[in-house]
Amino acid sequence: HKLEVFFLAYRSNDSLFTNSNLLRINLMVIFIMLQSCSNKTITTGNLPDPDLVANIEVGQVSKNEVLELLGSPSTKATFNDNDWYYVSEKISTRAFFHPETVKRKVLIIQFDKREIVKKITQLSLKDGEKIEMVDRITPTAGKEMTILKQIFGNVGRFENSNE
Numbered sequence: 001h002k003l004e005v006f007f008l009a010y011r012s013n014d015s016l017f018t019n020s021n022l023l024r025i026n027l028m029v030i031f032i033m034l035q036s037c038s039n040k041t042i043t044t045g046n047l048p049d050p051d052l053v054a055n056i057e058v059g060q061v062s063k064n065e066v067l068e069l070l071g072s073p074s075t076k077a078t079f080n081d082n083d084w085y086y087v088s089e090k091i092s093t094r095a096f097f098h099p100e101t102v103k104r105k106v107l108i109i110q111f112d113k114r115e116i117v118k119k120i121t122q123l124s125l126k127d128g129e130k131i132e133m134v135d136r137i138t139p140t141a142g143k144e145m146t147i148l149k150q151i152f153g154n155v156g157r158f159e160n161s162n163e
Contacts, residue, residue: 037095046074047088047105056109056117063115073109082111082118101125 048070056066063082070086077083090103106123145153 040093041102042091042093043088044091045088046071046086047107048086053107053120056120058117058120061117063111063117066109066117082113082115084109084111104128 052069055069061069066084073084074087075085077085086107086109088103088105089101091099092102093099102125104123104125106127108119108121108123109117110119110121112118
């Protein structure tokens with residue numbers, strides 16, 4: 001008798017799986033699927049406010065003053081500590097497609113030997129160049145050895161250090 005009551009309650013109009021509820025569930029699933037295909041924009045980097053950059057006068061401002069005004073640079077030149085780079089990039093991604101760089105700004109501040117601003121340069125995405133990768137392999141000196149040659153190759157090669 002309890003089982004019969006359960007089936008009657010399940011068949012009533014209060015069921016989760018009525019036609020109108022199934023339509024709502026399907027619409028929600030479709031909405032969620034479409035949202036996953038939407039554009040996602042990611043902004044990375046450290047680009048100072050243009051008004052702050054305008055306050056930097058070439059030949060007048062020191063490295064410490066730039067540090068206080070703009071903060072730490074994104075990177076410094078590898079072999080020259082007097083070239084500072086502030087880099088910002090905006091990347092757009094859609095679903096499973098490759099990310100596309102939409103916007104890139106690079107602010108380069110160069111200092112002279114006295115650590116005073118010598119030059120300020122601003123670059124954008126248009127100033128960049130595509131670099132093609134080369135598939136060549138650089139030859140190295142030596143022998144190509146199998147794993148067994150590497151393991152057993154030194155057996156008997158060492159002299160007795162007591163002699």
